[in-house]
Amino acid sequence: MYTRFALFFLTLTTTLWSQAWASDSHDSHAESTEAFNPSEFIIHHIADAHDIHLWGEGHSAVHIPLPIIVYSDQHGLDVFMSSAFEGHGDVRTAIRPSGATYELSHGHISLAHADHGHDHDHGDHAHHGPHVYDLSITKSIFGMLLMLALMIVMFGRMAKSYRSRPGQAPTGLTNALEPMVIFLRDEIAIPNIGEKKAERFLPFLMSVFFFIFFANLLGLVPFIGGFNVTGTLGITMVLATFVFLITTLNGNKHYWGHLFWPPGVPLFVMPIIIPIEIVGMFLKPIVLMIRLTANISAGHIIILSFVSLILIFGKGGEAMAAGYGIGLFSTAFMIFMYCLELLVAFLQAFVFTLLAAIYFGEATHEAHH
Amino acid sequence: MEALLTPAFGTVVWSTIAFLVVMFLLRKMAWGPILAALKEREESISTALNEADKARSEMTALQEDNNRLLQEARAERDSMLREARDLADQVVAEAKSKAKEEANREAENARQAIATERKAAVAELKAEVAKLSVAIAEQLVRTELSSNDKQEALVQKLIEESPLN
Numbered sequence: 215m216y217t218r219f220a221l222f223f224l225t226l227t228t229t230l231w232s233q234a235w236a237s238d239s240h241d242s243h244a245e246s247t248e249a250f251n252p253s254e255f256i257i258h259h260i261a262d263a264h265d266i267h268l269w270g271e272g273h274s275a276v277h278i279p280l281p282i283i284v285y286s287d288q289h290g291l292d293v294f295m296s297s298a299f300e301g302h303g304d305v306r307t308a309i310r311p312s313g314a315t316y317e318l319s320h321g322h323i324s325l326a327h328a329d330h331g332h333d334h335d336h337g338d339h340a341h342h343g344p345h346v347y348d349l350s351i352t353k354s355i356f357g358m359l360l361m362l363a364l365m366i367v368m369f370g371r372m373a374k375s376y377r378s379r380p381g382q383a384p385t386g387l388t389n390a391l392e393p394m395v396i397f398l399r400d401e402i403a404i405p406n407i408g409e410k411k412a413e414r415f416l417p418f419l420m421s422v423f424f425f426i427f428f429a430n431l432l433g434l435v436p437f438i439g440g441f442n443v444t445g446t447l448g449i450t451m452v453l454a455t456f457v458f459l460i461t462t463l464n465g466n467k468h469y470w471g472h473l474f475w476p477p478g479v480p481l482f483v484m485p486i487i488i489p490i491e492i493v494g495m496f497l498k499p500i501v502l503m504i505r506l507t508a509n510i511s512a513g514h515i516i517i518l519s520f521v522s523l524i525l526i527f528g529k530g531g532e533a534m535a536a537g538y539g540i541g542l543f544s545t546a547f548m549i550f551m552y553c554l555e556l557l558v559a560f561l562q563a564f565v566f567t568l569l570a571a572i573y574f575g576e577a578t579h580e581a582h583h
Numbered sequence: 584m585e586a587l588l589t590p591a592f593g594t595v596v597w598s599t600i601a602f603l604v605v606m607f608l609l610r611k612m613a614w615g616p617i618l619a620a621l622k623e624r625e626e627s628i629s630t631a632l633n634e635a636d637k638a639r640s641e642m643t644a645l646q647e648d649n650n651r652l653l654q655e656a657r658a659e660r661d662s663m664l665r666e667a668r669d670l671a672d673q674v675v676a677e678a679k680s681k682a683k684e685e686a687n688r689e690a691e692n693a694r695q696a697i698a699t700e701r702k703a704a705v706a707e708l709k710a711e712v713a714k715l716s717v718a719i720a721e722q723l724v725r726t727e728l729s730s731n732d733k734q735e736a737l738v739q740k741l742i743e744e745s746p747l748n
Contacts, residue, residue: 261587262594283593321591349593358598362605369613376620381627395617416618417610425602447587448594452602511587 252522259440259518260511261321262354262448265296266439272302278439280356282308282316284323285347289314296350316346323348357441358449361428365421398423402568406575415574418460422453423567430510430559434552444562445511447503454503457570458496465577502569509562513555520544520551 266278279297286292289312296318299306305319307326315326323346351359368387375388384392398420403412429443443449471477473491475484523544528537728734 257587262591347592349596351597352591352593355594355597355601359601362601366605366608366613369609369617373613373616373620376616380620381624392621396621399618399621413618417614418606420614421602421606421609425605446591446594448590448592449598451590452595452598456602 250522250525252519252526255522255525256515256518260442260445260514262352262442262446263321264299264318264323264350264352266353266356268437268439275302280353281351282323283349283351284316285349286314286325286345288325292316321352323350353439353441354443354446354449357432357443358425358429361425361432361443364428365424369424394424395420398567402564402571406568406571407578408575411574411578415460415571418456419567419571419574422456422570423563426453426506426566427560427563430563431556433510433514434555434559440514442511442514445507445514447507450503450506453506453566454499457502457573458499460570461499461573461577462495464574466580468579469577498569498573502566506562506566509558513551513558517548517551517555520548 264282265280268276268278270276277297279295281293282296282298283291283293289310292310292312292314294308294310298308298310299316299318301307305317308316308318310316317324317326325346368391372388372391375384375386379385383389399412399416402423403416403419407415426444429441429449432441432443433445435441465473473495474488476487476491479487521544524537524541527540528534727737
């Protein structure tokens with residue numbers, strides 16, 4: 215059964231990808247005669263976007279539009295759907311009834327140069343146009359909101375199930391989530407923070423863990439536009455900043471003492487140790503942020519690289535045989551990578567939460583000596 | 584590449600707001616109740632287990648008690664039986680010895696009575712014999728001494744017989 219399914223999947227993906235490229239190549243040939251550029255292709259799928267690109271390229275592309283929310287000094291707050299951006303090239307423009315013309319270029323929204331005429335002087339804005347605050351619900355933000363909403367639904371239902379069946383064995387969804395909640399409490403929070411203080415940090419740790427885990431899994435769902443929520447630097451930066459703030463705000467005398475005057479260190483080493491400790495304090499959350507972003511993005515990049523291999527060898531439908539041959543090989547590797555990514559999805563959520571718990575534990579650790 | 588490595592302003596703003604809101608919402612409506620429910624259930628399970636343990640140990644204690652009581656009762660019954668048997672044996676033995684003694688005494692009494700009776704009888708017999716002897720002797724004397732010749736013969740005979748020398 216599994217073998218047959220795998221074979222079916224193999225042929226299906228290979229065919230789909232080859233054909234997608236074949237049809238796509240005609241459009242892109244019309245626009246530009248450039249050969250397939252894998253790095254551009256991969257970055258396009260990894261990077262955040264202002265709409266959800268389902269399939270197709272150029273004119274036949276199918277997008278799910280997302281809300282664009284921009285604020286500029288000239289035009290104030292403006293809210294519209296991303297489908298207002300017209301064109302298919304690198305720079306797409308949206309002309310608003312208010313007269314403002316916005317340009318979307320490589321995921322960056324700015325006021326168009328034509329519009330710039332109203333802006334009289336300001337020499338340094340000449341190149342980029344006046345500054346636009348972009349508060350759009352991008353693909354990653356949409357994915358994040360989706361997962362947070364899912365968390366509220368799932369854990370709300372879980373909490374309700376405890377209320378409706380007090381003291382009884384869990385069933386269904388609760389049964390699936392409960393081991394993870396207990397794992398977080400008994401294996402991550404309590405051993406690192408201590409039983410008494412763990413309760414204070416558990417809501418954050420659980421929220422972070424399940425958010426990262428669910429977002430990682432969302433990124434692995436194929437055919438929905440390739441979400442890369444936990445591979446978006448802005449989101450991981452916010453999570454890491456929370457960890458940093460909680461650690462710093464909860465740091466007790468013992469923690470700061472160890473930071474600024476590590477005990478048992480000879481005096482002449484102090485000038486080296488103290489700066490290292492202080493840098494380390496900031497470095498820890500930065501590493502937390504980079505590790506998560508890099509790991510999740512790397513998984514996506516590897517899978518997309520295998521896809522690119524098919525496209526490179528297929529040469530835009532000219533060498534179909536080579537495309538199919540490499541496709542078989544690549545798809546086998548992609549399936550393997552998907553399995554690995556499922557593991558990584560859990561692992562990275564676990565590592566982030568575990569390290570956060572360790573930092574909280576260090577900050578609230580009572581002196582023993 | 585630049586888009587990948589620069590955190591976008593909007594992303595930071597939205598994720599900060601969304602994450603904080605969801606975290607506080609979940610703390611109120613999910614994490615708190617879930618953790619409380621888990622704790623409650625764990626406590627109830629551990630108390631149930633403790634109680635079962637206690638009940639089991641009480642049961643064994645009770646059983647031991649029962650066994651001990653049973654054994655004691657058995658031992659008591661045994662000792663009572665033994666005592667009763669001993670007492671009965673003693674009573675029988677006493678009765679036997681008493682009976683023997685009585686019998687002996689009776690026999691002795693009988694013997695003594697017989698002896699006395701015999702003595703009396705002998706004495707009476709003796710008296711009777713003496714009386715009879717005297718009477719016979721009288722008769723004899725009367726017949727023997729009825730003539731002079733006979734008297735002389737007798738005296739003669741008596742003289743001969745008597746050891747005078």
